[in-house]
Amino acid sequence: xxxxxxxxxxxxxxxxxxxxxxxxxxxxxxxxxxxxxxxxxxxxxxxxxxxxxxxxxxxxxxxxxxxxxxxxxxxxxxxxxxxxxxxxxxxxxxxxxxxxxxxxxxxxxxxxxxxxxxxxxxxxxxxxxxxxxxxxxxxxxxxxxxxxxxxxxxxxxxxxxxxxxxxxxxxxxxxxxxxxxxxxxxxxxxxxxxxxxxxxxxxxxxxxxxxxxxxxxxxxxxxxxxxxx
Numbered sequence: 001x002x003x004x005x006x007x008x009x010x011x012x013x014x015x016x017x018x019x020x021x022x023x024x025x026x027x028x029x030x031x032x033x034x035x036x037x038x039x040x041x042x043x044x045x046x047x048x049x050x051x052x053x054x055x056x057x058x059x060x061x062x063x064x065x066x067x068x069x070x071x072x073x074x075x076x077x078x079x080x081x082x083x084x085x086x087x088x089x090x091x092x093x094x095x096x097x098x099x100x101x102x103x104x105x106x107x108x109x110x111x112x113x114x115x116x117x118x119x120x121x122x123x124x125x126x127x128x129x130x131x132x133x134x135x136x137x138x139x140x141x142x143x144x145x146x147x148x149x150x151x152x153x154x155x156x157x158x159x160x161x162x163x164x165x166x167x168x169x170x171x172x173x174x175x176x177x178x179x180x181x182x183x184x185x186x187x188x189x190x191x192x193x194x195x196x197x198x199x200x201x202x203x204x205x206x207x208x209x210x211x212x213x214x215x216x217x218x219x220x221x222x223x224x225x226x227x228x229x
Contacts, residue, residue: 157213184218
């Protein structure tokens, strides 16, 4: 029965709080998946401890042992491929992935990014949203391509920006909802409601022209988005 579950590999570089949220969602039956491995570029990353406690296989390859980024990615993603994942999740993986590896998993690799893409790619997104005078901020789940935070956007969660916000308070509110977004996307994918390819993202019978959005009840919706916090 376990082998019949969708196979999910996770990439992480840091503390593993997003991985922990995924493990908890699996534990309570919200995500009927098999986690086939945690893969990292940081041998000391705390995410590895979360994975080991959950009984997940782990693999950490430091880039320092390789001649260049392409060589490191080739080695790490060969290990990912050996786990035979149906889906690869970047959950706080902090390296740009070179093109050959993204093509290998085209349509099967997703990333959680803390902004309303295409706004504010890269780092320091909460400060960037405030500096830009944005009225709302949030997080996005998108397909991974070789360009930084540039793949097709699957779904987003919207957070209102308050007059009194600073980067820390805004980050805290985004963090309070961004993992719910990732779990909702994974749940829809497991159920077959969500189907992704480099050419199109389909939800139910519809091909999406704009990203899905997460409502207050944790459901993915189409149409005009609303802020949840």
